Structures are given as structure tokens and as C-alpha cells.
Amino acid sequence: MLTERLEEFFKREEPTRPRDYFYVSEVGKCPRQIFYSAKGFPRPPIDGLTARKLAVGDDAHRRIVQALYGLGIVVAAEVPIPPAQLFHGRCDAIASLDGKNYVVEIKTAHPYVFDQMAGGPRRDHYLQLQLYLHYFRIPQGIILAENKATQEFREFVVDLDRKAVNQTLRAFEELRQIIFVQGVLPPLPGPEDKKDWEFDQCRYCPYVQFCRENAANLPQPIRGEEATKEAEERLLVLFEEID
Ligand code: SF4
Numbered sequence: 441m442l443t444e445r446l447e448e449f450f451k452r453e454e455p456t457r458p459r460d461y462f463y464v465s466e467v468g469k470c471p472r473q474i475f476y477s478a479k480g481f482p483r484p485p486i487d488g489l490t491a492r493k494l495a496v497g498d499d500a501h502r503r504i505v506q507a508l509y510g511l512g513i514v515v516a517a518e519v520p521i522p523p524a525q526l527f528h529g530r531c532d533a534i535a536s537l538d539g540k541n542y543v544v545e546i547k548t549a550h551p552y553v554f555d556q557m558a559g560g561p562r563r564d565h566y567l568q569l570q571l572y573l574h575y576f577r578i579p580q581g582i583i584l585a586e587n588k589a590t591q592e593f594r595e596f597v598v599d600l601d602r603k604a605v606n607q608t609l610r611a612f613e614e615l616r617q618i619i620f621v622q623g624v625l626p627p628l629p630g631p632e633d634k635k636d637w638e639f640d641q642c643r644y645c646p647y648v649q650f651c652r653e654n655a656a657n658l659p660q661p662i663r664g665e666e667a668t669k670e671a672e673e674r675l676l677v678l679f680e681e682i683d
Pocket of ligand 1: 472473628629642645646648651
């Protein structure tokens with residue numbers, strides 16, 4: 441009765457748009473996946489279940505930031521990093537504690553991932569926070585993780601790790617050359633590259649078909665749509681001229 445309707449209601453298209461920069465949240469992602477996303481390749485619509493899971497994550501972020509405001513420690517929330525050629529991104533919050541500012545990154549984690557974090561933060565979360573520390577010039581930050589099932593918290597207070605920042609900036613500068621300057625598809629990640637992945641990214645990849653075909657150019661229908669749009673715009677100009 442309701443489930444089919446709700447599934448349809450929550451289902452949504454993911455807008456795609458070419459860009460010439462990376463997002464901080466892409467640190468740790470498969471370079472090919474970044475290529476397809478940055479070049480505006482189409483991706484399948486997000487199904488209702490995934491959309492609802494994403495919404496739960498967004499709600500948790502809002503709830504926690506609201507609580508930090510309630511504690512009176514928020515300096516700013518949803519802060520964009522200063523303009524940079526390589527990265528765009530916004531941190532969840534900057535909080536002031538005992539006279540020191542901290543960049544706060546909020547993560548919601550599946551119980552399995554949350555348990556894995558008992559020994560330390562996830563590498564991709566750590567590197568993302570490191571980039572925020574670098575761009576905001578704040579020497580310390582906090583990764584605050586909430587268990588999606590139990591709402592337990594874990595937190596990791598970390599200092600700026602200059603070596604990790606430089607390695608990440610170097611790796612993404614190389615990727616920028618490949619993707620945006622040379623405009624070529626990055627090589628298929630091998631077992632060595634995949635060792636650093638936090639999970640099997642291929643399993644959830646929306647570009648798996650393009651990747652299998654080593655596709656490096658936008659598929660024809662997209663070009664066709666653009667051509668149709670161009671033709672429509674030309675017609676419009678023509679009609680205006682006739683008027
Ligand atoms: S299928 Fe795997 S290797 Fe290919 S783009 Fe997706 S995540 Fe990367």
C-alpha cells in the first residue's frame with residue numbers, strides 16, 4: 441500500500457555537472473570514480489532506501505551541530521574552506537574549547553565500521569580532517585563518530601599532521617594533472633592501491649559499467665541532449681530575430 445509509493449517518493453536523480461576541482465570528501469576515493477564524477481558522467485538514480493539512509497545521516501549531523509550550539513561552543517558551522525584550486529569543501533563545525541579552536545568532523549558509522557574505529561579513526565576521515573586543518577590553519581581537530589544503530593559516540597582528537605597533508609596534496613596534484621590537464625582516465629586501481637581502501641568501492645560504484653569499458657568520453661546521448669539544447673537555443677534566437 442504505502443511502501444511502493446514511499447519508495448517512489450524518496451527515489452531521486454543525482455544531478456551531474458562537470459567541474460575542475462576536487463571535493464575534500466573525495467580523499468580516499470577511487471581515482472576513476474572521481475574522474476567520472478568530475479567529468480559529469482551520468483549515474484543511476486538513488487533508490488528510495490539509499491536516499492533514506494543518506495537523510496538519516498544528514499539528520500544526525502544537524503542534531504549534533506544543534507547540540508554543539510546548545511553547549512555554546514560553536515564558532516561557525518558548515519564553513520567553506522578558503523578558495524583553492526585543488527579542493528572545495530566545507531567542514532561541519534569549528535568549535536572553541538578551553539580557549540582553542542577545533543575543526544569538528546561529524547561521521548555517522550554503520551555498527552561494524554563503528555566497532556572497527558575502536559582502534560583509531562578511519563584513514564579517509566583522518567585525511568579529510570587533515571585537509572580542513574591545513575586550509576583553515578587550525579592545528580587541531582576532532583573526528584566525532586556516531587553509531588548509526590545505537591547512537592553511541594567515539595571521538596578522536598588529532599593534531600595537524602603536516603606529512604600526511606603534503607602527501608595528500610601531492611597525490612591530488614598528480615590526479616589533477618591526469619584528470620583536468622591531460623583529460624585522461626586514471627589507470628584501473630590494482631590490488632596494491634585497493635589495500636588502502638576502507639571498503640570494496642567497486643561494489644557500490646555508480647560508474648561500474650563505464651569503468652569496465654574504460655570509457656573516457658561522455659556517452660553519446662548526453663552529447664545528443666546538448667546538441668538538441670543548442671539547436672533549441674539557436675531556434676529561439678531565430679524566432680526572436682523574426683519577431
Ligand atoms: S568500478 Fe571500481 S575501479 Fe572502477 S571506477 Fe568504480 S570503484 Fe573505481
